[in-house]
Amino acid sequence: MITSIKIDRLSYDGKGIGYIDGKVAFVCGALPGEEVSVKVISDKKSYYECELVDVITRSDKRVESACPYFNECGGCAYMHVSHSDESEMKASALEDILKRKAGLEVDVKKVMSDKDVCYRNKLSLKVKNYEFGFYREETHEFVKIDDCLLASDAIRSVFKLKDCLRFREGNILIRSNFNGEVIIKIDTSDEAKIDILKIKESVKLVGIILNDRVIYGEDFFIERVHNYFYKVNVNSFFQVNLNILGKVIDILRENSYGVVADLYCGVGTLGIPLKKDKLYGIEIVKEAVIDAIYNAKINKQDNKYMLGSAEVISKINDKIDTIIIDPPRAGLNRKTLDFLINYKSRNLIYMSCNPFTLVRDLSILKDIYEVNDVYYLDMFPKTKHMECLCVLKLK
Ligand SMILES: C[S@@+](CC[C@H](N)C(=O)[O-])C[C@H]1O[C@@H](n2cnc3c(N)ncnc32)[C@H](O)[C@@H]1O
Incomplete structure (x- = not known):
């Protein structure tokens, strides 16, 4: 069912809030003051979760999203406003x-x-049928992506090396540090074909860990903030x-x-x-x-x-x-x-x-x-x- 609603305000997680027949409706990508047409994708007891179909009246805060996957992958909630408005x-x-x-x-x-882009030093991706992607938020629906604007330049260059990191299904974690060095962790039950030499030609590779085994380099890198240095294991938390x-x-x-x-x-x-x-x-x-x-x-x-x-x-x-x-x-x-x-x-x-x-x-x-x-x-x-x-x- 497609219906049009007026957006009242934003939820704490950046979704537009309107009403359909008196019941709250959340719309990712809609802004306060806008009239939008939406499709209900999930009917919960006390609210609807909706997909934005069209913006009928635009907010003056709306900007064009720079990411082609916005609204699809669900990783971002504020691609459609400026950094200062966000x-x-x-x-x-x-x-x-x-x-x-x-x-x-x-x-x-x-x-x-x-x-507000290219800042993340860590990206955790799903791999399905040799493709990189994310699960759409709160689902197991795979969304293939070939880039992520939030990731550091070093991580983004790993996307271009998909053919050197071939395995059918699993997870890939890519982390980078202050110096643009990269560490890659792969978990898969399939055979993985990894062309380390080719990867090294394109990125400053510090290590590759396959199913918890170091197959190249180290399982840590050195991070630097101001004049402080930190050894960070691939499994340890570090601020993104x-x-x-x-x-x-x-x-x-x-x-x-x-x-x-x-x-x-x-x-x-x-x-x-x-x-x-x-x-x-x-x-x-x-x-x-x-x-x-x-x-x-x-x-x-x-x-x-x-x-x-x-x-x-x-x-x-x-x-x-x-x-x-x-x-x-x-x-x-x-x-x-x-x-x-x-x-x-x-x-x-x-x-x-x-x-x-x-x-x-x-x-x-x-x-x-x-x-x-x-x-x-x-x-x-x-x-x-x-x-x-x-x-x-x-x-
Ligand atoms: C948000 S991170 C903050 C880490 C660190 N303060 C920093 O700035 O990098 C939270 C940390 O808490 C650790 N952690 C989770 N549960 C914990 C617990 N019950 N007791 C102690 N540490 C815990 C995690 O492993 C993680 O390193």
């Missing part, structure tokens, strides 16, 4: 959710990425937008933090550049802890790193002044939240890639901590995602 929309969505769900009225500060990471480090380095506990520390990314007296890091992925220990050494620091879940902070036998938390999308677990409430460190720095779990946790932490600064970090331009940095002080 960040305005996301920052005001963050202010709104902070107010509605955590009762916090804050002027969110924007930290903009210098680039180096430019924004550099700006976060600049903000954090404006203060000094005494004794620090860096929870969810990854390879030591946020904790290493801090001005501090001492640092304890905690991380659940073994390879990342090994990297963090190495990274402390190459950055000439004496940090201690522990393998385990965040709540092992309770085992630290020292007076902690500052706790950094940078959890995955699920936010803090109950034990860690309880620890933070009872421990009452002087400073708390909460970095989050999910505003929903952030506000859930802040609605509890705000009784003990003053939420001093909230930053919208433009870590993922064009996509529905956002990163936030919150600086909290004990009341």
